Each structure stands twice: as structure tokens, then as C-alpha cells.
Amino acid sequence: MSGMNVRDRNAGFARGQEQVVGFDRDTGIDSQSYGAPGAHIFYVDPNNTQATDYGNAGRDPTTPLATVAAAVALCRDHMGDTIEVAGNDAWQYAPHFRPTAIVESLVIPYTKGGIRIVGAGTNPLGVQWEPADDNEACITVRAIDVLIEGFLFTAPNNTGATGIHSEWGVTATTLGENLTVRGCMFHDLDYGITMDYSWYCQLYGNAFDTISVGAVINTSVTGDADYLAIHDNSFLNCTLAISLLTSDGNFIYNNRVNGDANGANNFIDLTGGDDNLVADNYLACTIALYDTTCSDATSGAWINNHCTDGAPVAPPT
Numbered sequence: 001m002s003g004m005n006v007r008d009r010n011a012g013f014a015r016g017q018e019q020v021v022g023f024d025r026d027t028g029i030d031s032q033s034y035g036a037p038g039a040h041i042f043y044v045d046p047n048n049t050q051a052t053d054y055g056n057a058g059r060d061p062t063t064p065l066a067t068v069a070a071a072v073a074l075c076r077d078h079m080g081d082t083i084e085v086a087g088n089d090a091w092q093y094a095p096h097f098r099p100t101a102i103v104e105s106l107v108i109p110y111t112k113g114g115i116r117i118v119g120a121g122t123n124p125l126g127v128q129w130e131p132a133d134d135n136e137a138c139i140t141v142r143a144i145d146v147l148i149e150g151f152l153f154t155a156p157n158n159t160g161a162t163g164i165h166s167e168w169g170v171t172a173t174t175l176g177e178n179l180t181v182r183g184c185m186f187h188d189l190d191y192g193i194t195m196d197y198s199w200y201c202q203l204y205g206n207a208f209d210t211i212s213v214g215a216v217i218n219t220s221v222t223g224d225a226d227y228l229a230i231h232d233n234s235f236l237n238c239t240l241a242i243s244l245l246t247s248d249g250n251f252i253y254n255n256r257v258n259g260d261a262n263g264a265n266n267f268i269d270l271t272g273g274d275d276n277l278v279a280d281n282y283l284a285c286t287i288a289l290y291d292t293t294c295s296d297a298t299s300g301a302w303i304n305n306h307c308t309d310g311a312p313v314a315p316p317t
Contacts, residue, residue, distance in 0.1 A: 039080030042071040078114035087121035090128040101128040105136040119150030135160035141176035162191040166198040197223030214240035246272035261285040267293040276300030
């Protein structure tokens with residue numbers, strides 16, 4: 001997984017060493033090879049005994065920040081700043097040598113657009129993030145152009161939890177759209193990714209497992225989530241996989257959905273939408289049940305989708 005959304009032309013020039021879970025001065029991400037001129041890298045590692053927020057500039061990997069919220073406060077708007085969050089092994093089946101997960105209900109304000117928050121693990125399960133309390137989101141995005149990558153969002157100790165919520169227009173200072181979420185896992189939550197009037201989001205390469213209400217949801221409190229690109233994601237045992245009622249202009253392709261083959265509108269539901277394109281998705285239901293698990297034909301074009309016994313000829317109704 002990349003620590004930058006922009007390819008670093010200096011990549012490979014940092015001194016080589018063994019891969020480490022925490023941070024050190026010799027790690028490649030400490031080479032200060034930036035993705036944009038003048039960009040900063042901030043380090044967060046609550047498992048480091050030297051970690052502190054108070055009076056900490058956050059740019060020395062040996063004395064990282066303790067919270068992601070402190071790192072967000074230090075970021076500058078659209079300057080290419082990146083927050084690197086160290087790995088932990090809070091995952092339930094891990095040895096728990098670095099057992100402290102990220103436990104925050106982070107809000108990214110509209111003044112922090114264009115920042116990147118990246119889990120510095122080899123696998124998203126290696127950077128566990130939990131909400132701070134019941135009925136909260138791990139991350140609420142109210143800024144544009146935010147990238148989130150490489151985390152396990154889960155809630156073993158909370159109810160009513162959401163992984164990521166992006167919202168626009170709730171107030172004059174909620175401007176969260178153009179969100180990119182990639183390479184993350186969402187596990188044992190009520191909601192995976194929810195969007196309210198948030199346009200042009202890109203959700204790809206993620207895994208959703210055991211989501212009790214809905215994995216990717218248009219909440220439509222203020223307005224619809226439109227013009228989304230949702231591709232190459234995996235959905236397993238989610239009550240609703242992709243539920244984008246009344247959403248328009250979305251590209252939904254090459255996703256894998258495995259769940260209740262007898263469910264109602266629980267795989268891909270675009271009821272009331274328009275101008276959507278749904279193609280090359282792999283669905284764990286028969287052609288006969290495709291019309292039940294998915295909806296609906298008037299929302300746009302459904303092309304070359306795949307069921308367990310072949311490809312449906314017509315869109316679902």
C-alpha cells in the first residue's frame with residue numbers, strides 16, 4: 001500500500017532496512033521525499049512510549065504524536081500533508097505486542113482539505129481504528145479532497161458505530177466531498193461508509209465484512225451522494241452491500257458481493273436513481289434471484305454482471 005496518493009519521484013532513494021511496525025529515523029517514510037513541494041509528514045503512534053501531543057510538531061518519527069486528531073490540527077489546507085499512522089496489533093487474533101488501537105471519533109474540518117491519512121501497515125488489519133463512543137463514526141469528513149487508506153475500522157466495544165461518514169452542506173462549514181477511501185477494511189460495524197450529499201467520492205479496493213445495517217450507504221439527510229466511483233470492493237455478510245437510493249451518475253463495477261442470496265435489495269440497490277452504470281459485478285445469487293437482491297432497471301444501465309449460474313440478460317426491476 002502506498003503512503004502517498006501521488007507517485008513520489010524520489011521513491012527508492014531512502015536507505016534500505018528491515019521492515020518495522022513502528023517508526024524510526026531510517027525508515028523510507030522518514031526520508032522526507034515529499035509528494036508535493038513543501039509537504040509535511042506527521043507521525044502518529046500511540047504504542048510508542050515517547051508519543052505525546054502537547055508541544056509536539058509531530059514530524060520526528062521517534063517522538064510521534066499520540067492521536068490522529070493532533071496531527072490533523074497540524075496539517076495545512078491543500079499543501080500535500082500526509083499523516084502516517086503506525087501499525088498496531090489490536091486485532092483480536094494478534095499477539096498484542098503493540099495492543100493500543102486508534103480509538104478516536106475524528107472530525108476533519110473544512111479547513112483541512114487535501115490531506116492524506118495513511119495506515120503504515122502491510123495490511124489494513126494491522127492498523128485498527130475504533131470509535132471513541134457508541135453511535136459515533138471513526139472518521140467524519142467535512143473537508144474536500146481527503147484520502148484515507150490502509151485501516152481496519154471496527155467497533156468491538158461500541159454499538160451504532162460507523163467507519164467513515166462524509167457530509168456536505170449540513171452547515172456552511174461541512175464541505176466533505178471528493179473523498180477517496182482505498183485499501184481499508186470495515187468489520188463488525190453498523191455502517192461502513194455513509195455519505196450525505198457528498199459527490200465525486202472514490203471507494204475502491206476495500207473489504208466490508210459483517211456490517212449489520214449497511215456497508216455503502218447514501219444517508220440522504222441533506223441531499224444525495226452522486227457521481228461516485230465504487231469498484232473492486234468485497235462485501236461479505238453485509239445486511240445491505242451498496243444501497244444508494246435516489247443517487248445519480250454513479251459507476252459501480254467489478255465489486256464482489258457474497259451474502260444472503262434470498263435477501264431483498266441487499267446486494268446493489270439504486271432505486272429512484274438515474275444515469276448509473278453497473279457493470280461486471282460478481283454476485284453470489286442465481287439469475288432468478290438477481291431481480292430480488294438487486295434493484296432497479298430504471299436507474300441506468302446494468303451490463304455484464306455475473307451470477308452463480310451465468311450472466312443476467314436484463315437489468316433487475
